[in-house]
Structure formats: structure tokens, C-alpha cells
Amino acid sequence: MHRITVIGGGFAGRPRPPPRSASLARGTPIAAEAGAKVTVHEAHHTLGGQARTADGPYRTNDGPQALYNGGPHWAWLRRRDLIGPLAPIPPLEASRLRLHHKGALRRTPPFAMLKLLRRRVGPAPVDTDFLTWATGIAGEEGARAAAHCCAVALFHHDPGSLSAAFVQERLRRAAKLPPEAHYPRGGWSGVVDRMAALAWNLGVRMETLSRVDTLPTDTPVIVATSLDAARRLLDDPALTWPSGRTTLVDLAVRTRRGDAFAVSDLDAPGWVEQGGLGVSPRRRGTAQVRTLAPAGEQLIQGQVPIAPHESKADGATRAEQLLDLGFPGWRERLTWRREAVANGRTGAVDLPGSTWRDRPAVDRGDGVYLAGDQVASPRLLSEVSFNSALTAVSLALGRRELDKRA
Template sequence: MQRITVIGGGFAGLTAAITAAEAGAEVTLHEAHHTLGGRARTAEGPYRTNEGPHALYSGGPHWSWLRQRGLLGLLAPLPPLPPLEATRLRLRHHGTLHRVPPFALLKLLRRAHAHAPVDTDFLTWATGIAGEEGARAAAHYSAVALFHHDPGSLSAAFVQERLRRATKLPPEAHYPRGGWGGLIDRMASRAWNLGVRMETLSRVDTLPTDTPVVVATSLDAARRLLGDPALTWPSGRTVLVDLALRTRRGDAFVVSDLDAPGWLERFTAQDRTLAPAGEQLLQGQFPIAPHETRADGAARAEELLDLGHAGWRERVTWRREAVANGRTGAVDPPGTSWRDRPAVDRGDGVYLAGDQVAAPGVLSEVSFNSALTAVSLALGRHELDLKRA
């Protein structure tokens, strides 16, 4: 029986552990925190928040993998977007709320423009199709899946893929009922039943040398653990805002900012279990530039709240804010793609998994694909890698 060590008990680490155990390996998983989940943990208490807005895209490879194993559980899908009034989706454009996107933005969603170039920045490429105003609106809208303060400066191919996935009809975004914690619990149970040894409060400072190792941590943590300064890649820096309000009819479901990157969503619209009766839970993300502060992002959040949630200040029952720096997945500058990110195979039996390494996909799909690749390489079984997108 082959043995394998997994460091990190988040979505990538649990995917790696389950995949290796299903292939017959003896797996030990180490998690430094007292609970599993990583950034997919769901807070305990009356407000069931994740670390920033989390969505599970039904078009991704992990969707069928989870479903085949009975791990998806109950889901809260986004309501179908048309008619827009039914879901109260609002778009801020030129300082006011609108129910439909600008026509120039829609031009970029046509099938003929599906293949954007890797070597050109999105703003330059999109301006040639939709004009500068439409290009900026599209770039800002795409921030829902980017968490970056200047999406227009990134590779056109990278941004266009996320714009296409975020605007697809019917919507691909789904949410595990009760938060991502339930999904993590089901994955942990699956791993346990497969014989995975899971050790929490187990910080690893030195890599074991007697087994292949999958390092499924943040890239910063992997860089420190491996002592490899080359383990870097651009990511976003965003202010995460969680807010509970007393319920009021007429509140927007989503307010998307087309004047600047930012997104505010009422998660209890699709899952009422996330907050106590009579209250609604909102979560938003507002990317900030290196020179900006948490207060700058919070101020932009309040601008959207003023527009979409009348009288919200008098209805607040709970609020918190945090800055997520380098914890929102990889972003690809012009001239780069996912293949240029830090490689999964680090040599000497060490493999990386996570959302900033060389694997395709959007958001959590990168963690999933990299975990499958890491295990297939670690065990020398390339057939495990067939689900890569």
C-alpha cells in the first residue's frame, strides 16, 4: 500500500486526501487549525458566514465529482436572472442603480468574442469591441470572480473566461445550504470512512521524507514551509463585508458596481438558514489597491448599501469587516496563463495544491484540479487526472 501525506485540511487538502484514499493509498492529513475547512469554513452562531462570498459553479469539474460521491448535499441555486425584477438584481452605473446592464457590456458576451487573447490586457481588448465605457463596466462586473482592484489590467483571456462564467444563463453559481461548512463536513466524513487519518492542531514545520507530500496550503504558507522564494503569484486584495439587517421588503438581491469593482449579495435570499428569523445576511467584497485601506473598501460598500437597501443603518443587527490579502485566488497578468503559475510538481516527492498554482478553472475549481493532479503525480497514476478541465 502506498502512503501519502497531505498538509492542509481545506477544500484542496480534503479533495487530495479522498482521491488518494480511493486509489488505495494510506493517507495522513495534517491541519494546523482546530477544525477542517480552511477558507471554506462556515462560522458558528446565528450568522452563518464564510470567509467572503463563496459559490460552487455547476459547470466546473468538481461539481460532478462531488455529486458522484453524494457530497453536494442540499443546494441553494441563484434564482434565474430574467426577469431581472424578480430577483432584484441591480447594477450601479454612473452613480445610479439600473435593472439592465449597458448594451456595450452585452457585446462582450457574444459567442463571437469568446476567445480573448492571452497577451493583451482586458481593457485594451474589450475597448476595441465595446468602447472604453463598456469595457470598464465589464471589467468591474467580472470582479465578482476576481477580487482584484483593476481587472482591466489583467490578461484578456483570464478576465473574459470569468466574465462568461459569471453571466451564463441559467446561472452556474450554487451555494451549499447552511454554508460551505456542511460540504466540508461531508468531505471529512467521506475521508474518515476511507481510512484517512486526520490530525487537527497539527502544524507541520518540516516535510516528511518517507512519503510523497501534497502541500495544500496558501501559497504564502507553502513558500515558508518549502523555503522556496519562487513560490509567488499575483492575487487580489479585497475588503470583505458581512452585514445582518432586519428584513425589509424591496431590498436588492444583488448590487453589482459597474463604476468600480465591488459586489454585494443578500445570501438569505436563497438560503434563509444563514441568519435568524426576521433578519437577512449580506456579504460583499470590495477590491482595494495597494495604497487603499479597509476604510476605503468599507466606504464603497456603504455607497452600494445606500442605493440598494434603504434605511440600512437603522436596521443593522451585526457587522464585521476584514481585509483578505493574497487569499482570493490567482490572477493572471497579460502574457501569462494558469500554466505559468507555480508548478504542482516541486520535485523530490513534493506537490502543491491550492487556488494559486498551475491548474485551470475558476475559483475553487483551481484547488480541485490541482489536488487531483498532485495526487496523480504523487501516486504515479495518471488516470486520476482525467477530470482536469
């Protein structure tokens, strides 16, 4: 029987979704289902990585909110009944999406931006930045609006400076109709708990509060941590890749009619949206699902990418400007607030001339493999964790590949 050690109990290490950690999601159950004996070491007292949901009355997520049904992990989670109750974006909510453009809220994007979504627009080049390429098609105004629109899936302060091919894929996913985004009711913790139960039933040994400082040498090892942690553990300075830096703002307000569902900033990168879609409705079969906020309140969660020279407060100020536009009177209705900075924890970004193939390789040699958001695997956000975990397990089991639908 194969024996595999997994370091990190996040989405890739254990049974994870957007978008952004590695171990628990795909790799652990797949390895166990293939007959391997798996041990997971997690330094935190709970599993989940960035897919954790805070305890208490305000159930905010440490990482992404949405699960995209166009990703490779969707069918795998669905087949094992691990997704649980979901809240898709209904037409009524989608109609309350507002776009901040030229200083005002609008219901529709600028026409020039829509040019970039036409089917006849071919694949964007890898070696050209998005702003330069898109300006040739839609003009500078449309190109900048499209770049800023992608901030919801990039968490980067200057999306226009990234590879045109990289940004184009995310623009098409973010603008797709009907929307791919679905929201686990009650937050990500329910998904994580179901994945942990699957791993447990498959005989996986999961050790929390178990920090690993030295790699074991007797079994294949999958390092499913952040790239920074992997670099220190493996003492490998080559394990670097650019990411984003983002101010995260979570707040709760008393519910009021007329609020926007979400506000996307097209004048600069930024996004705020209601988290209330995760609240369980009072109908048969869903009463056991925990809600995101107390009755009469709703969560609003925002992310504003910030440049290296900017502070958390700079991002929070811009988030408040979007809140003023989309959620009038939010200050008077405020009941709770939390702010944080996500630095290098929001997935990989590809600069002009680079693709996902240029990121740190999964196979590090000598039976050591990487899984995570900044590893050489395709797709976006946590889908990268999923694919890299699948590849890592395949290699650790001595196989060239595993069926993604299995």
C-alpha cells in the first residue's frame, strides 16, 4: 500500500473550492480512494486553510465566497455530495449589480468594454500586457474598465499590467451569463466539514496542531501550504511567484430594502457585495444550515486591491466609497466590522511573457510534490489548488494522471 504524507490541511491538502490553500480538498480523498494510506499534518487547530469560516454570529470566510461551477472541482465535489446547499445568484439579485464608472453607479457596462467579450475576439497574446492589447480593440477607456472589472477574480492592484491571455480568461469567466458563482449556505465550513468526514471515512489520519519543520524521508510528501511556507520548509529560494495584495473588509449592517447586491468598481480595482445569499431560507430540509448573520442583519464583504506602497487604510477608504454608493446609510446601520490585508494569499498572477507552466513545478524531485494556488497548474483561484493537488497525488502514486471526474 502506498503511504503519502500531506503537509497542510487546506483546500488542496484535504477534501477546497475560490477565490485560494491546498491540501484537504482534492488530494487527500483521491489518494485514499486510490488505496493509499494518508496522513495529514495541519499546523492550525482546525482544517480548511482559506476555506475556513469564522465561528460566532458573523460567519465570514477567510478566503473566497463563491464556488464557480465552471471549474474542474465542481463535478468531483458534486459526485460525492460534498457541496451541500447552495445559493446561486438569482435574476433578481443579478439585477441589483451596480457598476461604478466615471464616478457614478450604472446598471450596464460601457459599450467599449463589451467589445472585448465578443466571440470573434480571438485569444489574447501571452507576451503582451492586457491594457495594451485590449486598448487596440476597445480603446483605452473600455480596456481599463475591463481590467478593473477582473479585480474580483485577480486581487491585483493593476490588472492591466498582467499578461493579456491571463486576464482575458478571467474576464470571460467573471462576465459569463448565467453567472458561474454559487454561494455555500452558511459559509465554506459546511463544505470543509463534509470533505473532512469523507477523508475520515476513507481512513485518512488527520493531525491538527501538528507543525512540520523537517520533511519526512520515508514516504512521498505533498506540501500543500502557502508558497512562502513551502519555500521555508524546503529551503528552496526558487519557490516564488507574484501574487496580489488586498484589503479585505467585512461588516454587518441592519437589513434595508434598496441596497445593491454588489458594486463592481470600473474606475479602479475593487468589489463589495452582500454575503446574505448564504443565509438559509426557512423551508423544509434547510433548517439545520447555519446563517451568516443574526436575523435582521446582513453581511457585506469587500475586497480592494492595494499597491505595494499603499496601506490597509487606503483600501478601506476606497471600499467605504463604494459602500456609500451602493449601501446608503450603512454607517448608521453598522453593527460589526473587521478588516485585514491578504498579502500573497490570493492566488498567482502571470506577468507578460509567462503562463501557469512557468510557475513552480509540482514535482520537486526526491518524492516531494507541491500543491497550492501558486503552483504550475491551469485555471483560476482555488481551481489551481485542485488541479495541482490532483497532479501531485497522481505523481505520488506513480501514475501519469488521474481521471478528474473520478
